[in-house]
Amino acid sequence: MHSWISLLSILAAYAPQAHASCAYGTHLHRRADVIQAPKFGYTAANGPANWYNLDPEANSLCATGHHQSPINLAEGSYSLVPASDLDIEIPDFTKGAEFENLGSTVEVVCEGLGGKITIENTTYHLKQFHFHLPSEHIDNGTSMAMEMHMVHASEDKKLAVIGIFIDLDDGAADSYRVKTRETRKAESCTSAKQSTVVTKVLNSVDKIATLGKTTHIKSLKMSEIVSVLNQGEFQSEDVKWFVSTQKVSIPTRTYLKARSVLGYNARFPQNVPGEENILSLVADEIDHHHD
Numbered sequence: 001m002h003s004w005i006s007l008l009s010i011l012a013a014y015a016p017q018a019h020a021s022c023a024y025g026t027h028l029h030r031r032a033d034v035i036q037a038p039k040f041g042y043t044a045a046n047g048p049a050n051w052y053n054l055d056p057e058a059n060s061l062c063a064t065g066h067h068q069s070p071i072n073l074a075e076g077s078y079s080l081v082p083a084s085d086l087d088i089e090i091p092d093f094t095k096g097a098e099f100e101n102l103g104s105t106v107e108v109v110c111e112g113l114g115g116k117i118t119i120e121n122t123t124y125h126l127k128q129f130h131f132h133l134p135s136e137h138i139d140n141g142t143s144m145a146m147e148m149h150m151v152h153a154s155e156d157k158k159l160a161v162i163g164i165f166i167d168l169d170d171g172a173a174d175s176y177r178v179k180t181r182e183t184r185k186a187e188s189c190t191s192a193k194q195s196t197v198v199t200k201v202l203n204s205v206d207k208i209a210t211l212g213k214t215t216h217i218k219s220l221k222m223s224e225i226v227s228v229l230n231q232g233e234f235q236s237e238d239v240k241w242f243v244s245t246q247k248v249s250i251p252t253r254t255y256l257k258a259r260s261v262l263g264y265n266a267r268f269p270q271n272v273p274g275e276e277n278i279l280s281l282v283a284d285e286i287d288h289h290h291d
Contacts, residue, residue: 024102025111025127026153035212037103070136072269073243078235081242086162088229090115090126093220099201100215101208105130105265106258108201108217115222117152117160119240124152124160131202133262135165137243138269144247145255147266148198160240162229167192169249195248197224202250202258209261 025031091114098109107130115126128151135147146166153159169192197220207215225248232246250258 024107024130024151025109026151026159031109031111035100035102037211070138070267070269072138072141073235074140078243080245081234081236083230083233085119086229086234086242087118088162088226089117090222090226092222096216096218097220098214099204099208099217101211101213101261102130103211105132106205106208106261107131108220115150115152117162119160122154122156122158124154124158127151127153131166131258131262132266133259133264134266136266136269137163137165139165146250146258148248158240161242162234163241163243164225164228165192165243165247166195166198167247167249168255169194169251192247192249193228195224195228195250197221198248199250199254202254205258205261 093110093113097113100107100109107128110126110128113126117124117126130149130151132147132149133145135144137147144165145168148164148166150162150164151159152161200220201217204215204217207213228246228248229244232244234242234244236242
């Protein structure tokens with residue numbers, strides 16, 4: 001039996017700033033009629049290292065949290081969870097979905113479209129999926145081009161997130177190689193297959209190049225994503241964060257289009273779960289100088 005800690009603990013460690021991307025559209029950050037500019041960033045004085053100093057009261061858990069993301073997914077920092085433990089169900093979005101620019105990221109709105117996962121008899125409904133560039137999690141020391149986060153929420157206000165690494169298509173023949181515990185060596189993840197879903201979404205990013213812009217993406221064959229996830233396992237950080245061992249890829253031209261809009265929106269890797277997080281160490285240093 002896995003001992004799970006609610007993702008609320010992670011998100012609280014970055015509250016309220018990180019809510020704009022990872023928890024937008026959930027009870028932690030309700031969807032607004034008009035998208036407001038985020039009050040945080042990913043670089044310089046507005047970056048994650050300064051989130052505590054921006055608002056010490058609201059972001060107090062940045063100074064104390066021991067369960068954090070993202071991390072370097074190296075041996076010993078995660079456990080492997082079979083895809084069957086998540087019971088992933090996402091129907092094809094035959095009528096499409098809205099794609100919007102939050103300022104901190106771009107996301108596809110999935111509210112009410114039927115996606116869900118079930119973990120230990122708790123059902124989590126898919127609220128949205130959004131993108132980070134470069135990847136936030138690190139695959140055994142290696143950064144990926146991008147990362148997609150699929151954010152789910154339960155009726156009792158718990159969250160669960162599935163992360164999928166996005167690599168660049170090198171033009172090779174599409175193929176998956178599912179690795180087992182015995183065959184997984186240096187890399188934690190498999191080789192990648194080009195995703196028509198992710199490519200289609202990100203090819204529309206130029207239509208929402210500025211804050212608050214939205215566009216409608218026609219039908220998305222989400223069964224492709226479900227198939228990808230079910231072929232692998234999940235690297236779990238002992239919280240309801242699941243990073244798939246299956247990667248997807250997109251053409252380089254699609255990546256460049258996404259980069260022109262997203263720029264840079266990734267947090268830096270944290271310590272191994274259970275150890276003092278990096279933001280806590282920074283907060284201690286700030287408080288020391290204020291004394």
